Amino acid sequence: METSDLRIALFSGNYNYVRDGANQALNRLVGYLLRQGAAVRIYSPVVENPDFPPTGDVVPIPALPFPGRGEYRAPLMIPPRAKRDLAAFAPNLIHVASPEILGHRAVSYGRKHNLPVVASVHTRFETYPRYYGLAFMEPVVEAALRRFYRRCDAIVAPSESMAQLLRDQRMSYDVGIWTRGVDKEIFTPARRDLAWRASLGIAADDVVITFVGRLVMEKGLDVFSDAIDLLAKRNVRHKVLVIGDGPARDWFEKRLPDAVFVGFQGGADLGRAVASSDILFNPSVTETFGNVTLEAKATGIPVVAAIATGSQSLVTNGVSGRLVTPGAIGDFAEALRYYCEHPDARRAAGKAGEAETVRFGWDAVNQQLVDTYVRLVRQRRAGGKGPARSRVP
Incomplete structure (x- = not known):
């Protein structure tokens, strides 16, 4: 079987209406599949003015604004019109990108029609409750995720540290890697622009500590702020640059x-x-x-990050940056102080980080997932069966 024989039905709760790292990766994947001659059909909610145009053909899925986060949509079902489109498209594999209602319905469709199902894991949903005072819900969310992922033939994680966590959580018996790439034409030290900095009131000799990402509390905005406060109390000269937008921007600005x-x-x-x-x-x-960690490394700057899935696989502690115990404000501030006050160490870590990004080309990482697709379709055609129903908690 060749890549060009693949017919992929991709289900995503957010394919392009709000930009994030997950859906940008999905769009790059679809572009790669199409260039390789595969057929792809995307099933996702749509809005009148999405953040960016979609790659590939999107079949609209009905959805409602997500409670408390109206910029997102909660897809409700696979409506009859989309089911007819699915039947006409005749996929040989289902890819689900999020474990909500639409994802569950897609998995059920795949099992009913004897199609292999791959789920890609893009965020740690089980950690979200702690940012909203509901930490006691984490075991419940984890159990729900386990039930979802165990109904799939395979799941793929973007880093080895995340894949190991999924194994430890018993999410699946088939956990693979679909990592992320970086565009070296965009993320390069050559794009450093002191005139642009100056236009923002940042001097050439200021040390700029940057946050990049969607401004939501689950990104650790409170930890970031507390560490910056402590840095200021220690009289460490620095500037803070925030790149991104989101519902918590007003809170972060204050x-x-x-x-x-x-x-x-x-x-x-x-x-x-x-x-x-x-x-x-x-x-x-x-x-x-x-x-954002990979992109920062590609531009030649060091990274101070929490010891967490993803970062553990990207930052070499003491070489391309510093890894700190999550929530350890004092340790974060100390790591930041070190790089602020030691320009030679900052430059050395940035250079090492840039060298570590050489292996992250988009075509190579997308081919990893394509290889998983091909393996699963071959197995099913050879008489292999989907995952058995499991009652393991």
Whole structure:
């Protein structure tokens, strides 16, 4: 079987209406599949003014605004019209990108029609409740995720650290890797722009500590702010740059009144903004990979990150940056202080990080997932069966 024989039905709760690292990876994957001659059909909610145009053909799925997060949509079902489209498309594999109602329905469709199902894991949903005062719900969410992923033939994680966590959580017996790539034409030290910095009131000799990402509390905005406060109390000279937007922006701006907020940046503008920074500070523990960490490394700046899935596979502690116990404000501040006050160490870590990104080409990482697709379709055609129903908690 060849890649060109694949017919992939991709189900995503957010394919392009709100930009994030997960759906940008999915769009790159679809582009790669189409270039290899595969057929792809995407089933996802749509909005009138999405953040970016979709790659491939999208079949609209009905959805309602997500409670408390109206920018997102909660897909409800696979309606009859979409089921007819599925039947006409005749996929030989189902790919589900999120474990919500639509994902469950897609898995059920695959099992009913004897199609292999692959689930890609993009975020640690089980950690979200702790950011909203509901930490006691984490075991419940984890159990629900286990039930979902065990109904799939295989799951893929974007980093080895995340794959190992999924194994430890007994999410699946077939856990593979679909990592992420970086565009070296966009993310490169050559995009560093001191004139752009100056336009923001940042001097050439200022050390810029940068946050990159969607501004939501689960990205660790509280930890970031507390560490910056402690840095200021220790009289460490620095500037804070925030790249991104989101519902928590007002909170973050009030919490860090001296920071420079530049809003969402994309493409070459994002590459310039990151390369014009000096340190990336990523305290989040919710990512399964951490695209921003890889992109920062590609631009030649060190990363201070939480010891968490994704970052553990990307940052070599003491070489390309520092890994710190999640929530350890004092340790984060100390790591930031070190790089602020030791420019030679900052440059050495940035150079080492850039060298570590050489192996992250998009075509190579997408081929990893294509190989999984082909293996599962071959197995099913050879008489293999889907996953047995499991009652393991």
